Amino acid sequence: MKLTEEEIRKITFETVNELxxxxxxxxxxxxxxxxxxxxxxxxxxxxxxxxxxxxxxxTSFGLNKPGIVAAVTKALAESNCDIQDLSQxxxxxxxxxxxxxxxxxxxxxxxxxxxxxxxVADELKIKIYLxxxxxxxxxxxx
Amino acid sequence: xxxxxxxxxxTIRMTEIxxxxxxxxTMGISLRDCYxxxxxxxxxxxxxxxxxxxxxHVKNAKEIESQFGISIANKRISxxxxxxxxxxYHSEEFIEIAKILDKVAEEIGIDYIAGYSALVQKxxxxxxxxxxxxxxxxxxxxxxxxxxxxxxxxxxxINMDAVIMMSEIIKLxxxxxxxxxxxxxxxxxxxxxxxxxxxxxxxxxxxxxEPEVVINVGISGPGVVLDxxxxxxxxxxxxxxxxxxxxxxxxxxxxxxxxxxVAEKNGVPFGIVDISLAPTPAEGDxxxxxxxxxxxxxxxxxxxxxxxxxLNDAVKKAGLMASxxxxxxxxxxxxxxxxxxxxxxVQAKNLSIEKLExxxxxxxxxxxxxxxxGDTPNETxxxxxxxxxxxxxxxxxxTAVRIIPAFGKKEGDFVDYGGLLGKAPVMGVRTLSSExxxxxxxxxxxxxxxxxx
Numbered sequence: 001m002k003l004t005e006e007e008i009r010k011i012t013f014e015t016v017n018e019l020x021x022x023x024x025x026x027x028x029x030x031x032x033x034x035x036x037x038x039x040x041x042x043x044x045x046x047x048x049x050x051x052x053x054x055x056x057x058x059t060s061f062g063l064n065k066p067g068i069v070a071a072v073t074k075a076l077a078e079s080n081c082d083i084q085d086l087s088q089x090x091x092x093x094x095x096x097x098x099x100x101x102x103x104x105x106x107x108x109x110x111x112x113x114x115x116x117x118x119x120v121a122d123e124l125k126i127k128i129y130l131x132x133x134x135x136x137x138x139x140x141x142x
Numbered sequence: 143x144x145x146x147x148x149x150x151x152x153t154i155r156m157t158e159i160x161x162x163x164x165x166x167x168t169m170g171i172s173l174r175d176c177y178x179x180x181x182x183x184x185x186x187x188x189x190x191x192x193x194x195x196x197x198x199h200v201k202n203a204k205e206i207e208s209q210f211g212i213s214i215a216n217k218r219i220s221x222x223x224x225x226x227x228x229x230x231y232h233s234e235e236f237i238e239i240a241k242i243l244d245k246v247a248e249e250i251g252i253d254y255i256a257g258y259s260a261l262v263q264k265x266x267x268x269x270x271x272x273x274x275x276x277x278x279x280x281x282x283x284x285x286x287x288x289x290x291x292x293x294x295x296x297x298x299x300i301n302m303d304a305v306i307m308m309s310e311i312i313k314l315x316x317x318x319x320x321x322x323x324x325x326x327x328x329x330x331x332x333x334x335x336x337x338x339x340x341x342x343x344x345x346x347x348x349x350x351x352e353p354e355v356v357i358n359v360g361i362s363g364p365g366v367v368l369d370x371x372x373x374x375x376x377x378x379x380x381x382x383x384x385x386x387x388x389x390x391x392x393x394x395x396x397x398x399x400x401x402x403x404v405a406e407k408n409g410v411p412f413g414i415v416d417i418s419l420a421p422t423p424a425e426g427d428x429x430x431x432x433x434x435x436x437x438x439x440x441x442x443x444x445x446x447x448x449x450x451x452x453l454n455d456a457v458k459k460a461g462l463m464a465s466x467x468x469x470x471x472x473x474x475x476x477x478x479x480x481x482x483x484x485x486x487x488v489q490a491k492n493l494s495i496e497k498l499e500x501x502x503x504x505x506x507x508x509x510x511x512x513x514x515x516g517d518t519p520n521e522t523x524x525x526x527x528x529x530x531x532x533x534x535x536x537x538x539x540x541t542a543v544r545i546i547p548a549f550g551k552k553e554g555d556f557v558d559y560g561g562l563l564g565k566a567p568v569m570g571v572r573t574l575s576s577e578x579x580x581x582x583x584x585x586x587x588x589x590x591x592x593x594x595x
Contacts, residue, residue, distance in 0.1 A: 057145070057150060059151070059154050085144065087143050087147060089147065096147075098143070098145075098147060098150050098151075100143070100144065100145075110208070110209055111205075111209075114208060129154060129158070129211055130211070131153075131210055131211035131212075132209050132210050132211075134210070135153065135210040135212065135396055135399060136145050136149065136150060136153055138395040138396055138398070138399040139149075139153055139392040139393075139395050139396050140145060140146075140149040140152075140153075
């Protein structure tokens, strides 16, 4: 993050006011440095928030049998994931299901949800992939 | 739904079935500030700097892998050509540096670290001479260090003295690593027109015009292109070119996404995506198979060069559309040992060194991972390097030679490295002498093409 001289001066004045008259120059220097660092972190977080949505695409396929959608959605509900879209196709004995899920409401991160879903996939003997939405957006949308 | 059913399945098919992966995410690190008169201090500086930037390189890349469901085959590091910052050192000290690089690579958890290099297309400094002399020892005493030497460029011509020297270095490297099928030569590349931002090891280095640290990405999707070509069936060339372009467009986009995310995670700038089609020894992940799917009976059949030219061109066009950061080598690779289709073609005697040489004039990068008999004379190896360099210099493109004069082996034998380096049948080389030509020495002047100003 780049700050202009003007901004740095402003932060320094604020700090001097906060610390009062007895502050030594090194104390002021340290306090200013901390402030600027925390601002930089905040800035970075904002930036990342812009780039990355919390949406994930779940693809699952395998031999069709009762209870697949139920098992998958149950696991997602337990992780507090919001299913935003769902589409399914059956071809002969095989089924394919694709979901768009928002995991930003979940208390788990993608890795943990992937682990949860791996358990479900194992039990049902189907394949489940969870991938961040961006990869599809990049490949199929200009 | 926001995405079509087919689109999502296409992506899954590419990553899960067709071996689409990011071939390499390479972190380039400048070592120009690491020199000290005391070699021990230099070693510490190098160690500290690489650790500082790259200690989480592998971990971060793995996280991105699972987040996007696209595997990253290799995580690697490229460095400023070692001869540049450490020009005042002698061979023994360069070998010390190689050892510290090997150690740091092991600690970070990467398989190769590249940049044990020198750029001598016009002439050699004392340090460069010392570094080149140390290459066989450095490669035989380390496991992970890769070396490259640029001996020619369109602007400077071909430094034939360096070419002769490199032929001797290659032979000595083969001998010093004879216990492991001369594996040292698989880590040594001789370049013409080497590029500064190539992410592909063994030829990678972090050029002098590059920033302090950078992430470059090399994509790989021969399997994806192969399936697309097969699916297209009997269509004419324009249509086929379209099919290849559409596929490559998508994998390049994914490559750029992954590169940017890894760079972001490491907190370093993103450099380029190299849109090369790089094969692996896995079945179906082969350039040779693409050429066959295009209609050739086998690689080496008349028409092979044309087919490869078209493939390479389509790859480039699609990549250019897909990313504004295309760089590196960006073309199809045709290493023999790393491509099952190529290995079979050589074994069936359908593919000779001469045909491979012709193919390298229309694709990146050059005569790559080719095993030849161990008793091939130095001058013949120098001749092969000079031919390849001439193709690069005259056509203003990168070419390279990574040739393995397999110590103690003859035509028909095999060298087998396992893993990504694969295995290569020892190919026959013409026994006609190049001695008098090569030993003239000096430099082949730069071509007319160099005078562009």
